[in-house]
Amino acid sequence: EAQVTQNPRYLITVTGKKLTVTCSQNMNHEYMSWYRQDPGLGLRQIYYSMNVEVTDKGDVPEGYKVSRKEKRNFPLILESPSPNQTSLYFCASSSGPNQPQHFGDGTRLSIL
Amino acid sequence: GENVEQHPSTLSVQEGDSAVIKCTYSDSASNYFPWYKQELGKRPQLIIDIRSNVGEKKDQRIAVTLNKTAKHFSLHITETQPEDSAVYFCAASMITGGGNKLTFGTGTQLKVEL
Numbered sequence: 001e002a003q004v005t006q007n008p009r010y011l012i013t014v015t016g017k018k019l020t021v022t023c024s025q026n027m028n029h030e031y032m033s034w035y036r037q038d039p040g041l042g043l044r045q046i047y048y049s050m051n052v053e054v055t056d057k058g059d060v061p062e063g064y065k066v067s068r069k070e071k072r073n074f075p076l077i078l079e080s081p082s083p084n085q086t087s088l089y090f091c092a093s094s095s096g097p098n099q100p101q102h103f104g105d106g107t108r109l110s111i112l
Numbered sequence: 113g114e115n116v117e118q119h120p121s122t123l124s125v126q127e128g129d130s131a132v133i134k135c136t137y138s139d140s141a142s143n144y145f146p147w148y149k150q151e152l153g154k155r156p157q158l159i160i161d162i163r164s165n166v167g168e169k170k171d172q173r174i175a176v177t178l179n180k181t182a183k184h185f186s187l188h189i190t191e192t193q194p195e196d197s198a199v200y201f202c203a204a205s206m207i208t209g210g211g212n213k214l215t216f217g218t219g220t221q222l223k224v225e226l
Contacts, residue, residue: 031211031212033211033212033214035216040218041218042118042201042216042217042218042219043156043201043203043216044216045213045214045215045216048210048211048212048213048214049210049211050210050211050212051211054210054211055210055211056208056209056210056211056213057210058213058214059113059215090155090156094212097207097211097212098143098144098163098205098207098212100146100158100161101146101148101156101158101214103155103156103157104155105155106155
């Protein structure tokens with residue numbers, strides 16, 4: 001089954017404790033993105049990537065890092081999480097530029 | 113950067129009526145405009161999209177129109193049904209050196225009442 005898999009689905013953690021949210025897709029897609037969703041603000045793109053070792057900042061990259069060492073994986077790293085990063089996070093992939101995004105099921109992060 | 117505004121934020125219609133959601137964008141470099149539906153607790157899913165070289169696209173009860181000159185695009189749902197109740201997001205997309213930059217609107221909560 002074609003899918004985008006995120007882990008963990010839920011996480012409660014404390015300020016300053018480094019965490020990584022993994023994202024993997026099995027569709028051989030070159031394009032991948034991370035979004036955060038907050039009430040009243042919609043989806044905001046954090047980082048995006050068009051291929052291995054090619055990434056770029058979206059609209060809200062502060063406090064986040066990404067890496068793209070393999071085509072199928074695109075982890076999101078919070079080096080020193082803060083409470084304002086409490087949010088619902090979605091990873092997505094697409095087969096090419098300006099193609100539909102396939103979203104994962106989301107990761108709900110709570111940072112205390 | 114790109115800015116996408118979406119209206120209304122909430123929309124309530126009677127079953128069988130039409131619903132219209134409008135979006136505007138600011139950057140003429142945007143050339144792909146998808147619409148996503150998100151049911152409560154679920155992931156966003158694409159319902160229709162339109163590219164900048166097309167003015168209108170229809171898929172059964174759903175249609176999207178694009179006015180490049182005015183930088184606005186709209187979603188039209190006809191003969192609404194209760195299962196259309198969800199949050200709808202518009203987005204504007206452009207290609208950059210790093211990939212695909214998408215900017216979403218803030219969403220419209222559509223409620224279809226019986």
